[in-house]
Amino acid sequence: MPYEWTPQPPSAERALARVWPHKSMTPDGFGWFIGLTAAFLAIPLIGLLGTVVLWGVLPFLLGALWAVWAGLRRNQRDMSVYEEVELTRGRIAITRHNPRGPRQDWEANPYWVELRLHPKGKVENYLTLRGSDREVELGAFLSPDERLALHGELLERLAWAKSG
Secondary structure, eight states: OOEEEESOTTSSSEEEEEEOOOOOOOHHHHHHHHHHHHHHHHGGGGGGTTSTHHHHHHHHHHHHHHHHHHHHHHHHHHTTOEEEEEEESSOEEEEEEOSSSOOEEEEEOGGGOEEEEEOSSSSTTEEEEEETTEEEEOOTTSOHHHHHHHHHHHHHHHHHHHHO
């Protein structure tokens, strides 16, 4: 799952969850993909070696390789977003770390927080927390099944925070 809780309540007085989007490409995978793409783009150039046409086609192939590289790098930067949920018996705080833009913070008393799961709508299993006169979204970048699992775990931890 693209989230983890540390440490586990009730053994501790504070629980911290870090939620991040799924990343399917490792740095090694990125290198392999760019290398293989360059190799496959070079195959048509073999027949053009030693001709003037090679110099007409080469800039377009290099441009295509650069576009793939730049697109993958941009996607990796966009996927560096993550959220932290800090939960104690007297406070719940969510901090969203955006790749570009300011950090977003929200906090409330867990006793008054309402965890909502919206199973139907434009976004399946849309997960929100309502408290302190504000409703915030949690795990927008997660899949519907991952939001459902996070909902269950967060319900247990909120019950722990409200019990004390």
